[in-house]
Structures are given as C-alpha cells and as structure tokens.
Amino acid sequence: MTSGKTYDVVGVGNAIVDVLARVPDSFLENAGVEKGIMQLIDADRAVELYGMMGPAREISGGSAANTIAGLGMLGDKAAYVGKVKDDQLGAIFAHDIRALGVTYETPLAPKSVEGDETGRCMVLVTPDGERSMNTYLGVSNHLSPDDIDEEMMAQASWIYLEGYRHDGPDSLAAFSKAVKAAKNAGGKVALTLSDPFCVDRHRDEFLRMCREELDLLFANEHEIVALFQTATLEDALDRAKEELPMAAVTVGPAGVYVIQNGRMVHAPAAPMSRVDATGAGDLFAAGFLHGLVKGRNMLTCGTMGCVAAGEAISHIGARPEEDLKDLFARFGLNG
Amino acid sequence: MTSGKTYDVVGVGNAIVDVLARVPDSFLENAGVEKGIMQLIDADRAVELYGMMGPAREISGGSAANTIAGLGMLGDKAAYVGKVKDDQLGAIFAHDIRALGVTYETPLAPKSVEGDETGRCMVLVTPDGERSMNTYLGVSNHLSPDDIDEEMMAQASWIYLEGYRHDGPDSLAAFSKAVKAAKNAGGKVALTLSDPFCVDRHRDEFLRMCREELDLLFANEHEIVALFQTATLEDALDRAKEELPMAAVTVGPAGVYVIQNGRMVHAPAAPMSRVDATGAGDLFAAGFLHGLVKGRNMLTCGTMGCVAAGEAISHIGARPEEDLKDLFARFGLNG
Numbered sequence: 001m002t003s004g005k006t007y008d009v010v011g012v013g014n015a016i017v018d019v020l021a022r023v024p025d026s027f028l029e030n031a032g033v034e035k036g037i038m039q040l041i042d043a044d045r046a047v048e049l050y051g052m053m054g055p056a057r058e059i060s061g062g063s064a065a066n067t068i069a070g071l072g073m074l075g076d077k078a079a080y081v082g083k084v085k086d087d088q089l090g091a092i093f094a095h096d097i098r099a100l101g102v103t104y105e106t107p108l109a110p111k112s113v114e115g116d117e118t119g120r121c122m123v124l125v126t127p128d129g130e131r132s133m134n135t136y137l138g139v140s141n142h143l144s145p146d147d148i149d150e151e152m153m154a155q156a157s158w159i160y161l162e163g164y165r166h167d168g169p170d171s172l173a174a175f176s177k178a179v180k181a182a183k184n185a186g187g188k189v190a191l192t193l194s195d196p197f198c199v200d201r202h203r204d205e206f207l208r209m210c211r212e213e214l215d216l217l218f219a220n221e222h223e224i225v226a227l228f229q230t231a232t233l234e235d236a237l238d239r240a241k242e243e244l245p246m247a248a249v250t251v252g253p254a255g256v257y258v259i260q261n262g263r264m265v266h267a268p269a270a271p272m273s274r275v276d277a278t279g280a281g282d283l284f285a286a287g288f289l290h291g292l293v294k295g296r297n298m299l300t301c302g303t304m305g306c307v308a309a310g311e312a313i314s315h316i317g318a319r320p321e322e323d324l325k326d327l328f329a330r331f332g333l334n335g
Numbered sequence: 336m337t338s339g340k341t342y343d344v345v346g347v348g349n350a351i352v353d354v355l356a357r358v359p360d361s362f363l364e365n366a367g368v369e370k371g372i373m374q375l376i377d378a379d380r381a382v383e384l385y386g387m388m389g390p391a392r393e394i395s396g397g398s399a400a401n402t403i404a405g406l407g408m409l410g411d412k413a414a415y416v417g418k419v420k421d422d423q424l425g426a427i428f429a430h431d432i433r434a435l436g437v438t439y440e441t442p443l444a445p446k447s448v449e450g451d452e453t454g455r456c457m458v459l460v461t462p463d464g465e466r467s468m469n470t471y472l473g474v475s476n477h478l479s480p481d482d483i484d485e486e487m488m489a490q491a492s493w494i495y496l497e498g499y500r501h502d503g504p505d506s507l508a509a510f511s512k513a514v515k516a517a518k519n520a521g522g523k524v525a526l527t528l529s530d531p532f533c534v535d536r537h538r539d540e541f542l543r544m545c546r547e548e549l550d551l552l553f554a555n556e557h558e559i560v561a562l563f564q565t566a567t568l569e570d571a572l573d574r575a576k577e578e579l580p581m582a583a584v585t586v587g588p589a590g591v592y593v594i595q596n597g598r599m600v601h602a603p604a605a606p607m608s609r610v611d612a613t614g615a616g617d618l619f620a621a622g623f624l625h626g627l628v629k630g631r632n633m634l635t636c637g638t639m640g641c642v643a644a645g646e647a648i649s650h651i652g653a654r655p656e657e658d659l660k661d662l663f664a665r666f667g668l669n670g
Binding site: 050057089092096321 | 357385386389390392394395404422423427430652656
C-alpha cells in the first residue's frame with residue numbers, strides 16, 4: 001500500500017510536556033483535582049498545583065503528539081503540527097518528536113513575547129494506575145491558520161485531529177484549513193474525541209464533522225455515549241454504525257469495537273500490567289492507524305491498537321518506551 | 336540523637352537536570368561516548384549529542400542533590416547548595432528538591448544574563464543497566480563563595496561535598512568557606528569522590544582534605560584505588576583505615592566496606608533488580624548519612640546505604656521513586 005503521498009499521517013494537536021508524579025488518592029482530594037479526567041487550568045492554578053506536588057519527571061506528551069510519536073517509532077511517514085514556544089520545554093518537545101523521525105515544523109512562538117510558555121500537563125498518577133490530568137495549554141492554545149501548511153496537509157494520506165485542540169480561539173479556522181487542503185487532495189480525515197467533557201464543549205461541531213468530514217472516529221465508551229447522548233453504549237455503537245464510515249471505540253480492559261461500513265468486530269485488550277493509563281488512547285490510535293496505512297484488516301488494526309495501548313499503560317508516561325515494532329512482532333502482528 | 340543544629344546534612348554540588356534515554360551499546364560507539372563514566376561536555380557537544388539521542392525524559396539529578404533528596408524523603412533536616420538559572424529547567428530542579436522538604440536557597444543566575452543555562456546531564460542507559468553520563472555543567476559551574484551562606488554551614492551537623500563540584504573556577508574558595516564555617520561551629524565534613532577521573536583531576540586536593548578536613552569519605556572501589564594509587568583494593572582500604580576516621584567504600588553488587596577508627600565491616604548489597612545504575616552511589620550516601628544522623632551503628636548505616644542504592648538502580652533515574660521510609664521498614668531497618 002503506497003499512496004504516493006509524502007506522509008501517511010499528519011497529526012494536529014496541543015503540543016504539551018507532561019509533568020508526571022505519583023500521588024496517593026488523598027492528594028487529589030486535598031488539591032481539588034477530579035480523578036481520571038483532564039481539566040484545563042490557568043497559569044495561577046498551574047503554579048499552585050505544582051507547588052503542592054511532589055517531585056516529578058518531565059516527558060513529552062500531547063494527545064495527538066503521542067499518537068504521531070508512536071507512528072514515527074513504527075516507521076510510518078508521520079508529521080505533527082502543534083505550537084510550542086522558543087523555550088527549554090519547547091526544545092524538549094521538539095527534540096523528542098523529531099528523534100522518532102517525525103516531521104515537525106510548526107513555527108515557534110518567539111522567546112521575546114512575554115506571557116504564555118510551552119504548554120504543560122500535570123499528570124497525577126494514583127496507585128490504581130489512573131491518571132488525573134491538569135493542563136495549562138500555554139502557547140499550544142494559539143495555533144492559528146497561519147500555522148497550517150496546506151501543502152503538508154495535501155501530502156497526507158490521513159490527517160488526525162485532536163478533539164482537545166478545538167478549545168482555542170482560532171481552532172475552527174485552523175482545522176477547517178487543514179481539512180479542506182487534505183480532502184481536496186484526496187486525503188482522509190480522522191478525529192479523536194479526547195474526553196467526554198471535551199465532547200460536551202464541542203458536541204455540535206463534532207457531530208457536524210461526523211456528518212460532513214470524517215472518515216474515521218476514535219472514541220472511548222464514555223466519549224461516544226457523550227457524543228450521541230444515548231442511554232447505552234450499544235445505542236451509541238448503533239449510531240456510529242449508521243453515521244460513520246469507520247470508527248474505533250475502545251472499552252478499557254474489554255478492548256475495542258471496530259466499525260466499518262456498518263459492520264462491527266471486537267478485538268481484545270492486550271495482557272499487559274497497568275502502571276499508568278496516561279496515553280493509552282493515544283497509543284491505541286497509533287497502532288490502529290499503523291494498521292490502516294499498512295492496509296491491514298479491521299481486526300488486525302484493532303489488535304494493533306490494543307497492543308500499543310497496552311505498552312503505554314505498562315509504564316509511567318504516554319510515549320512508547322519499548323520498541324513498538326518489536327512488540328508487534330512478539331504479538332504476531334508483523335508481515 | 337538531636338544535635339541542636341538546624342540541619343542534619345547540608346549538601347554542596349552541581350545542580351543538574353538529567354536527560355535520560357535508553358540506548359543500545361552501538362549508540363555509545365557511534366556517538367563517541369565512553370561507557371560507564373561521566374564526561375564533561377561543552378555546549379556545542381551537548382547540542383550535537385542531544386541531536387543524536389532518541390526521545391528522553393527529564394528528571395532532576397545532580398550527585399549531591401540526589402543524596403540530599405533521599406535524606407529529605409527520609410525526613411531528615413536537609414539543605415542543598417547548587418546553582419541553577421532562572422529558567423524552566425532551573426524551576427524544575429528547585430521544585431523537585433523543595434518538594435521533599437529540603438531547604439534550597441542558592442541565588443538563581445538571572446534570566447537576563449546570556450550564556451550558560453541550568454546544567455544538564457545526558458544519561459545514556461544501555462540494556463545492561465549501566466549509565467554513561469555526559470554533563471554540560473552550565474551555571475552550576477559558577478558556584479562561588481558568595482553562594483555559600485556561612486550561617487547555614489554553621490547550622491549543619493554534617494556538610495556533604497561533591498567531588499564533581501571541584502571542577503569550577505571558584506570551587507576551592509567556595510568549599511573552603513563552607514568547610515571553615517561548618518568546622519568552626521563543630522560540624523563534620525564528608526566528601527564523595529564522584530568518579531575515578533574526577534579523582535585524577537583533583538587528587539592532591541582530595542588527599543589534602545583527607546589529611547586535614549574529612550570526617551567521612553564516600554568512594555567506590557575504583558575511586559579509592561585512584562585516590563591512593565594503590566595496586567589493589569585491599570591496599571587502598573588499608574590506607575583508608577590508617578588515614579581516615581570513617582569511610583564507606585562501595586563495591587557494586589558486593590555491597591560496601593565501612594571503616595571506622597581502623598576497623599572495617601562489610602554490608603551486603605540489597606537484592607533488587609538492576610534497571611539503571613544512575614544514582615546508586617548518591618542514594619547509598621543518603622542511606623548511610625541517614626543512619627549516621629540517627630546514631631546507628633556502622634553495619635546498619637552501611638546496610639541502609641545499600642538498600643537505598645538498590646532502590647535507585649531498580650528504575651530509570653537517580654531520584655528515589657519508592658518511599659525510602661517504607662523501604663527501610665520492609666528491610667527491618669527502622670526503629
């Protein structure tokens with residue numbers, strides 16, 4: 001399956017450095033952090049929360065960036081679009097994604113401009129492996145149409161859009177430019193819903209995208225129910241079957257339902273230990289998209305997603321640590 | 336054992352953020368990195384090496400800072416002196432050590448001064464768990480006597496000096512000020528030799544300190560042999576017995592020899608898996624010093640050192656991840 005395009009997948013999202021720390025459940029309560037979700041926080045709250053946190057480690061993150069990092073590691077032709085500042089955390093973010101062979105050319109917000117720095121997410125990991133995320137978007141929120149290179153989008157077999165990235169002032173204009181450039185050149189469009197609260201903030205736009213633009217939707221069980229506002233997961237899956245050409249709906253330890261052209265298959269989760277759920281959904285998308293660009297069937301795509309997600313939850317941090325190619329080989333998914 | 340002093344231990348060293356990545360052995364060869372040691376590198380080499388490295392994670396480091404972080408986690412009254420810049424990595428370093436209850440008040444190098452940034456160490460971890468360190472000292476190398484608070488040193492039961500910190504232009508003056516202030520107030524002085532090459536650079540000064548100043552020397556087998564330039568470890572241990580009131584000489588997986596007043600005892604290494612040797616010596620010193628400030632016997636101090644070192648090698652990064660108090664309790668070392 002060679003497309004003749006320069007890129008298999010181009011991702012667009014919030015460029016973020018994760019600040020990860022293990023905490024007891026009591027910390028979440030004391031700090032007023034809601035468990036298991038992503039909360040947007042402002043600079044003051046970021047300072048307050050960081051001051052309360054114990055020692056942390058910094059690992060590049062960002063939902064779509066994690067996905068694209070996974071694709072880069074798998075040897076796919078991948079590019080990423082997301083905004084950092086010309087500061088130390090921005091340099092770390094750029095290094096870590098480029099080191100995986102990913103094209104990353106989004107203009108830096110200049111050092112001379114006071115104010116927002118490179119975005120960061122304080123990820124609090126409780127003993128059960130759940131992660132509670134507190135995101136200061138910083139300059140990642142200022143991605144504008146000027147940052148979207150139409151030629152890059154036209155050279156993408158797939159563009160992969162992050163739901164979280166819909167929060168910014170210029171987001172719709174930036175996404176619209178990217179989608180048009182990709183579609184006009186015969187490219188396909190995928191969206192990840194990111195989280196149920198993100199769906200609540202942008203439901204109308206996401207539903208419009210489902211009707212008019214999407215070739216593939218990524219969601220977990222909570223997000224798909226939030227999107228279609230159905231009573232049950234089954235109802236939401238039925239809606240997805242009717243309204244979307246392709247969808248991958250993850251159901252945690254139960255694996256994933258993959259929908260294509262009205263049919264649905266199930267792939268089980270990979271048997272890996274759960275240390276930190278950060279990045280599970282992001283790496284699921286990486287494995288799934290890798291299967292797609294390699295022309296594999298839906299069951300294999302779903303299984304690749306589950307195995308990559310299993311890698312992500314087996315250690316602290318969202319970026320893959322084990323070589324995903326080796327991992328896929330161990331699970332009999334290569335060749 | 337309460338000393339009436341404000342601090343049990345005050346450490347002085349290079350304030351560094353570690354940039355850790357797993358690499359195959361072939362990477363070391365291709366990049367011209369000598370395995371298993373610490374090499375000082377300049378800014379150009381730091382850029383070159385970082386450009387060759389894969390994705391990394393950032394975790395606060397610095398040899399004496401790791402030791403002091405361990406003491407902070409153990410609940411001892413600890414302070415740290417080492418220089419960072421007013422930049423993002425400097426803020427990370429300061430947060431991570433203060434979050435453990437450590438007093439850290441060294442003046443920041445101001446943001447407005449161009450040039451050196453907060454120091455960093457590219458730590459390349461090979462599959463055997465060995466780490467090869469490449470350190471760009473940055474502003475940590477500019478610690479001067481002005482950064483030494485004599486009152487803080489006078490309020491220290493122990494000051495703990497990092498061998499690596501002898502490399503800077505004002506190092507001798509800064510250490511001299513610290514040692515005088517501590518000794519004049521009845522405090523004791525410990526030195527860690529850091530590595531054999533560091534010993535080669537500063538042997539005369541370290542031998543002078545052994546004769547005139549030290550109450551305790553930390554070294555591993557290679558460093559103590561380099562210091563005394565003996566043919567065998569046994570000969571070096573004999574010299575330490577003759578010339579030092581107290582010394583702890585680690586011998587890797589064989590544990591540690593602890594010398595006090597001409598007598599020597601052996602404590603075995605703790606049975607922990609070896610993932611990454613970064614910080615093993617630093618955390619040994621933390622465990623040992625904790626025992627000392629708690630008034631424990633030499634065998635217990637040595638065992639505490641070995642258990643803390645075992646924690647450090649069981650994961651990526653030099654700072655403790657497991658609560659050392661809990662770990663000591665599991666090994667029957669509390670109370």
